[in-house]
Amino acid sequence: MTTITDPRTKHLRGPLPQDDGTQPGLTEETAPRPDHGEDSYQGSERLVGRHALISGGDSGIGRAVAIAFAREGADVAISYLPEEQGDAENTAALVEQAGRTAVLLPGDLTDEATARASVAQAHESLGGLDLLVLNAAYQKQRENDADISTEEFDRVMRTNLYAPFWMVREALPLMPAGSSVIVTTSIQGFSPSPALLDYAMTKAALVAFVQALASQQGPEGIRVNGVAPGPIWTPLIPATGWPENVPKFGSGSPLGRPGQPAELAGAYVYLASEDASYTSGTILAVTGGEHL
Template identity: 55%
Template sequence: FNKQFQPFPGLAAKMDPVPDHGEESYVGNGRLTGRKALVTGGDSGIGRAAVIAFAREGADVAINYLPEEESDAREVIELIEKAGRKAVAIPGDIRDEAFCQHLVSEAVSQLGGLDILVNNAGHQKSNQSILDISTEDFDRTIKTNQYAPFWIIKAALPHLKPGSSIIGLSSVQAYDPSADLYDYAQTKAATTSYVKSLAKQLGPKGIRVNGVAPGPVWTALEVSGGQTQEKLVEFGGDTPLGRPGQPAELASIFVQFADNTGSFATGQIYGSAGGSGQP
């Protein structure tokens, strides 16, 4: 890719090339008819691909995003509605516990329930040394990637019935961390652990918990500080497939975990990294 930079959080519409989230390619088969989903970070990237797939599979969807991402979010809302499903937009910063509680209650109220929760939103910033990471930057990463899912899951659990699905976003960084992603990588290892722990805790309640572990995927996260400009040029080129993934290539994984035909899968981390890393 060409060198390019956007201020955090970045907009998919301004990327070169614009990522493929499945806008033109994903075709649903009614696998999630009648389901109700909440997806954080649903305006762009992997979250957007999951939202498009959910809607085209028959689910009503609420999305959360930062106010700065409103233009991307509007496109997603239109795509959900074009699929004939109810779309709910709930902008706000998930680093705030009170907002996380509001987010869930608003989604439940407007959707009429909740049975799919995707904790997708994340913060990633490349720093060559631990000495370059400010306390404020570290706090943003931890609050976004660890505290927010904790708060959101706690708020959602009273509404989740047997057959519900929680999906966390881990990363290849949990297994093969880059030197310049010290803080981000440890949050993804934590995500892997919470998925496996919570799956054991919620299994008796009939609630499944799984995670997706992407490798290099072309999203706004990468051009808004997640990678150095030098790494962007060869981004994904070191995978066995020789390229980065597109968000659309992960959409079916989220559908698989959300769909109750996969009702015996819980505590699993599904890797999608072009052959690199684990699992």
């Protein structure tokens, strides 16, 4: 018999610990530790024989997707920043514990050559590429009056927009019919926060990217979809630089708490799998009840 749970209390319901604003975005320094499904996700062979590249796959949502894909039968390559090597190795170990191949691809995706190379290396190391999850992102709290340096603005644009474009451009000629591209968008693309002005701009653009690319690639047999997370507890949140907001993070959602990365994994598995063979151009919301 399947046991149901109350979604309001399934995971930690704030207040979250006070943050000092210095978190560098690493799992081991995130308290409480996010749940990536390490102890809960059970696969059912929905992705056997598939080959996936996940950008930002070292922690947070990317780690949860890597765990789920591996337990569903896929081999997984993850790209990540070199300073996140420890997180990446821990994710790779979880993939390998599921009996699947894990490929580590360190590098800064804001560099075009690195972004393109990550795709080529994943394709070669995995023996193919038919799942591309564009998940890596960067955000920081911003001041009023669009007071964002050009250097910071450029970093957000190159991480959140340029890199996905470069990677898709490199990947599409390598991906056979039946492949799936999944883009991590955000509720910020629909309900933008002034404190995340530039980040929200990129997430809105990614929605258009998903829809246009789905129309373009449908005749080629490649599906393109997005997942729009709401307030999800990942190392990115305390690293954003808003210590006053962290304790109440996610409390404004109808379910009254932040989500955990593990609670998104099923959405990515669905969009990657044959169950979604007629689903393309869709943005799937996982927001705790907040409206897109």
